[in-house]
Amino acid sequence: MSNTSFAQFASVRGVILDANNKAVGNVNISCSGVRTQSNATGFYQIKIPANQKETIVFTHISLKKATLFVNLKENESQEFNLVMNDQQEQMGEIIVTTNNKKQVQGITVIDPEMIRKIPGANAGIESVLKSLPGVNSNNELSTQYAVRGGNYDENLVYVNEIEIYRPFLIRSGQQEGLSFTNTDLVQNVEFSAGGFQAKFGDKLSSVLDITYRKPTQFAAAFEASFLGGSLAVDAVSTNKKWSAITGVRYRNNSLLVNSQDTQTNYKPQFADVQTNINYQASAKWHWSFLGNISQNKYDYQPLTRQTRFGTGDNPMVLNVYYEGQEKDRYDTYFGAFKTTYKASEKLTFKFIGSIFHTLEQEYFDIFAQYRLDAVDPTVGSDSFGTVSYSEGIGSQLNHARNDLDALIVNTEIKGFYDWKKSQLEWGVKYTRESIRDRVVEWEVIDSAGFAINPPILNVLNKDEPYTTYSGPLTPYQNVRATNFNTINRFSAYGQWSRKTYLGQAELWMNAGARMQSWVVDGATEKGNSQFTVSPRAQLALKPAWEKDMVFRVSGGLYQQPPFYRELRDADGLVHPNVQAQKSIHFVVGNDYSFKMWDRPFKLVSEMYYKSLSNVNTYTIENVRIRYAATNLAKAYAQGLDLRLNGEFVAGTESWLSFGYLKTEENSQDKGYIARPTDQRLKFGMLFQDYMPNIPSVKLYLNLVYNTGLPGGSPSYADPYLYQNRLKDYRRVDVGFSKVFIDSNTTKKYNNWLGYFKELSVGLEIFNLFNNQNAITNTWVRDVYSKNEYAIPNYMTTRVFNIKLSAKL
Structure with a gap:
């Protein structure tokens, strides 16, 4: 030995x-x-x-x-x-x-x-991502984001190399509650918007790779605000072999939701407990456990709604009176074991096993009676701003009893070998997804005493109310399905990387490939075994120039085998033979570091093009995605991302982001139309500042401007006939913070303040300029005039919040 x-x-x-x-x-x-x-x-x-x-x-x-x-x-x-x-x-x-x-x-x-602190009015990793070019979101209540033309289901999230999942039945941002990632536990964040390595999973758009920190001594941090609170504790054993970090969070979005047009009795309870335990068995062997229990309760009882819309010459107002309520529950349980064994100085093995279990229910019965009124626009008139007459009167009843039980089990082995100035990495993974799903959801619309049939129903007489319709009444929308499905997946990857020289220029190379095989069982249609292979490569070159520049090229074939949500169509039926969507990535980038105003700056620019085939088309309503469960389309995405960051104010880091994107799809050779995520222009700014005479008073500004997304059409509308766009998204969040104690504080306190390492109080103003941003439209139909009116569903208005933060 x-x-x-x-x-x-x-x-x-x-x-x-x-x-x-x-x-x-x-x-x-x-x-x-x-x-x-x-x-x-x-x-x-x-x-x-x-x-x-x-x-x-x-x-x-x-x-x-x-x-x-x-x-x-x-x-x-x-x-x-x-x-x-x-x-x-x-x-x-x-x-x-x-x-x-x-x-x-x-x-x-x-x-x-x-590097650990995340600036901006809204804390959280996702809020920082949304300020980057190529990352888009028009919903401040949601942690979901779209990357370079992809949708929310095309993004990978890892914590400590363990893949993270999110609930299935979420349909609006205000139901989401808490993101899985606990900001108080984070050590490092890596993000790739495309062209990523083969060691990452089989998704089309992006990778968010998060590492939780390993404590070295006891510490505690807590935060409290009108939106909730959090507590994080670091613990280390006497012999230093054991360490653990545990976080508890609670959030209540009432402050934000109550600023919307709809007046409600709203009782949300979003809470979770998360822990990361580490055990250093020896110099060669390390064990860890990551666990999370999350419970989201969403109790929603709408009362009234008043929305003003239209033009200056033709202003209108929608008044709605509600009865009924919605009760949603999302309980998730997650546990993962990971062990790392260093067999030698050059060879390392890792084993990861994880279980994700989610129990979800979405129950609602909401009856709405509405009145659509025209408003007198005559300035100086005695009736200016009041209702002149009613355009339409009607009612609507929505019902749902949706239940889902999903269990996902993963086992994975990874290896790393340092070989002849190169690095070899490989891995093998087995995943079993067991999903039980019941969908019962329908809607009935009545206008002035006439039940309205769905527009897709082929009936002989639609000339109501002038000619009586004598056929059977049909729900305006009706989805009923029960699914018990099991998906077995085998995946593997291998990649090689090396650093060398090309003349005097420094060169980094990476190449690899992924494979996946899967089969869907339990559907009425027999599922076939399917197989994919995805090669990928990256190059980085740093010339021996006086200017500090790095050039990057990456690309490859990226394939996304369908998850359960992609197998289920709008009628709730599961299609087991849906194929993997394919995307060929081409990414060219440049990093240029320079000095301006005698301070450091960096300009990062990337151009990209994606050619997609086997596309599974979908619609987005708020954050709910419904797929066609077919592979009958092709698509492309192209764009340019620019980001300038540096010390705009000495001693602080800020950045400006600009993104241009165009993404279109062609279904069954009908021609190219904009995809639901076609966010043409994006501008973002994250700015930090402080008062020169009082440096303990700090400012954080988060500004986002996005051009309007395609959408707002009725859910049944043919996208080739209705290519509407929502209005541009404009939002500014600002935060002011007074720091009493931090690492730069030299004064020693002999009272209770002496227990704190950090202590600050902040004021946050969300939606500073009170912009009205719409996420979807509510469609109101008048049976007499045969018209349908698009009523914008606005997001949150201006909201104030006070926050207390401390570390022990």
Whole structure:
């Protein structure tokens, strides 16, 4: 047995940034023959021999080398955050001060909170994503987002390399409650909007890869506001082998929902408990558990609604009076075990097993009586602004008893091998999806005493009310189905990556492929076994120029085998032989770092083109997606993304984003029309500032402008006949924060304030300019005039919120 079997180890981890405070990925870190790399968010971790002085070397293709001397005890974990530069090499040493605290001399050290904190009025990872080019969302109540022409179901989300799922039956943003990702637990975030590596799963649009932090000492953080609160606790065992971080959250969206046109009795209760437990069994073996229990209760009792719309010459108002209520429940349970075994310095294995279980119900009976009125537009008239006459009177009854029980089990093995200056990665995964689903949903519309048949019903006489219709009454919409389905999936991937030189230019290469095989059982139609292969590749080149530029090219074939939602059509029927949608990606990008106003800036630009086939067309209503469950269309997406970030205000980071997108589909050779996610122009700004004379008072501004999405047509409408667009989406959220204590505070408090490491109070103003943004239209039909009126369903108005944040 070799001597290394008895070796004692410690570890060093941290975040690597450049002079612009941007994360630096692909930094080579080596010590005593052990090598690793920082990921795209700059995070790294390396094992080193304990109880002796060791040298850690940091090298990067475009930055100068840094060297660190360390001497740590057995199983000790040290956090070291490095700022690398392109001017000179750095050398430093971790030393112990008189108060037994370690610090680093000779190298610039930054506070990891600079990269962990998410700026903006709305906290959360998704809100930051929505400020990036190529990422679109016109719904501030939703955490869902569309990327470069894709829809909400085309985005992968991982936490600690474990795939995350979301509820199935959500139809509006106000039902969503909490995102799975707990911001208080996050260490690193990686995001790719296209052209991502083969090791990531089989989706068409994007990858969000999140890493939760591993605590090194006891800590606690809490937050409270009018929208809810959260508590996070870090715990570490005495021998440092065990560590855990646990978060509890509660959210109540009443403050936001009550600002809408509809007056309601609204009782939402969104809560979850999440924990990440780590056990370092030895220097070679690590175990972890990620668990989450979430309960979303959505009790909704609409009372009245008044919406004013129309033009200045023809203003109108819709008044609605409701009876009934909606009761929705979304209970999810998630658990995942992960173990990492380092067989040698070059070979590492990982095993991941996870279970996701969701129990969902959507029950409602809502009766609405409406009156559509014309308003007197004559300025100076005694009746100005009042109702002149009624255009239409009617009623509507909506009913649903929808239940879903889904159990998803995953087992996966991954491997990593450092081979001849190259890195090889591979993995094999088995997934079993068991879904039981019952859909009972119908709608009846009555206008002035005449029950209206659905427009798609082929009846002999539609000339109501002038000629009496004597046929049977039919619900305006009627969906009834019961499905018990099981989907078995096998997937695998392999990829190779290497860094080298092309002349004096530095070159990084990656190539790989994915495969998946699956079969759907339990449907009335027999499911066939299907198989896909998806090759992918990426290149990055840094020329030896005076200007700091990196050129990137990536692409490949991306295939998305259908999930249960994509197999079910608008009538609730499951089609087991729906094929995988295919997308060929071409992405060309450039990163240009420079100085402006003697401060660091970076311009990131990307052009992309996607050619899609086997397209499964769909409609979007709020956040509810309903598929045709066919593969009868083809499509494309093309666009340009630009993002400029830097110190617009000295000492703070802000950015400007611009995106152009065009995506169209051609179903059954009828011709190309805009897809539901055709967001042509997008402008975003995230801006940070502080008062020069009172730097503890900070400002965060989040501004988004999106051109109107296709939509707002009735759900039954043929998109080839109705190509309507909603109005442009404009929103500004602003937050003001007074920081009493943080890492820069030098004053010592002998009272209760002395227990806090951070303490701040903030004021948030959502929708600062009170813009009226519509997410969908309500269609009101008058049987006499034969007209249908589109009534916009507006999102939230201006809302004020107060927030208290603290860390112990």
